[in-house]
Amino acid sequence: MPESPEVQALTEELAERLTGRALAAVDVVEFRSLKTRARPPEGLVGQRVTGAVRHGKHVDVAFDAAHLVVSLGRHGWARWGGAADAGDPQDDAPPTLVVLEFDDGSTLELTDAGDWVSLGCFVVDDPAEVPAVAKLGPDPADPSFSRAQFDAAVSGRRKQVKAVLQDQESLAGIGNAYSDEILFAAKVSPVGHAAALSGDEADRLFDATVGIIGDAMAAQRGVPIAELKAAKVASMRVHGRAGEPCPVCGDTIRDFSFASTTAQYCPTDQTHGELLPLK
Incomplete structure (x- = not known):
């Protein structure tokens, strides 16, 4: 996508x-x-x-x-x-x-x-x-994107964090791949409810959202459109890496079922060792 x-x-x-x-x-x-x-x-x-x-x-x-x-x-x-x-x-x-x-x-x-x-x-x-x-929500790639906008989109939501990140009416432009990367960088479980985020987790999630999207924008700028798909795949640290070692802790990156697709996470870094269901 x-x-x-x-x-x-x-x-x-x-x-x-x-x-x-x-x-x-x-x-x-x-x-x-x-x-x-x-x-x-x-x-x-x-x-x-x-x-x-x-x-x-x-x-x-x-x-x-x-x-x-x-x-x-x-x-x-x-x-x-x-x-x-x-x-x-x-x-x-x-x-x-x-x-x-x-x-x-x-x-x-x-x-x-x-x-x-x-x-x-x-x-x-x-x-x-x-x-x-x-209906688009605020865009994390916009230089004016603020913590207040992020909190309004995420805080208190009784919805899985990954689903909130991918909800275009909450935050514009993020899909399955970059939400995996953001949650991995923030060390946040993809299936935890946004309402249950601690203050530290919310801080990390905001920083990771702005940082991951901003870095990807800079990295992809100027790449010919015929090469963008391959460049995106090559840049992923966890998304699409199931079965490979986590680049941070060495645990095995795992698949889990999310909505109508499959996503990836590190059990050690994101779910305290819990394995998420794969249907």
Whole structure:
């Protein structure tokens, strides 16, 4: 799942390459990806890109008179000119859902690697017309993000801490991978309730949230979008590392079931040795 550091790097590359370019043609390969059926992206043809910004895990490409907001969902991404993603054989490259061609001949393909279509495209006058964007909570990557905002999102919640971190209406931009990394750095159990956090745990969790996301933003900046997936995987200390030794204590990193997916943790550092259930 793309998360804020990768989406930020993607957005910055789009802004750099597309600003000033006019949209010359659109090919919608998968109609289910269009979420504003009355305003298809073909209506943007002839307009110039004026910039691109990120809203949580959404990409907002601004044109002269409208915005193309792309919700990447669980498996969505983008690539240039038909190139396969780094690390993916050409035959296994994610299928293209939408193709955007610009007046300089460059082509941007919006892709989705999942078994179901998670990527969505919205053509709107204001990004806040996209319900998920309108509901976004504060973004830990924002330089103005404060401890007060963090406490308002987390403190007193009768909800598992990992679920709070991934709740886009509480905190924007964090998904399964970075929530694992944040909880590991903070030495906090992913399944403990936010309301039960001690003062020291809350302090560590705030510092880890800002630090992990900030460091990832800096590390991913400038990485070509075709290489961002591999760069994210390589940067993980615990996420996706089940069966490997913990880089801090040497215990074995474990899987556990969370919502509809699998996540990772260190029993020694995070759960006082308790093994979490894996269904």
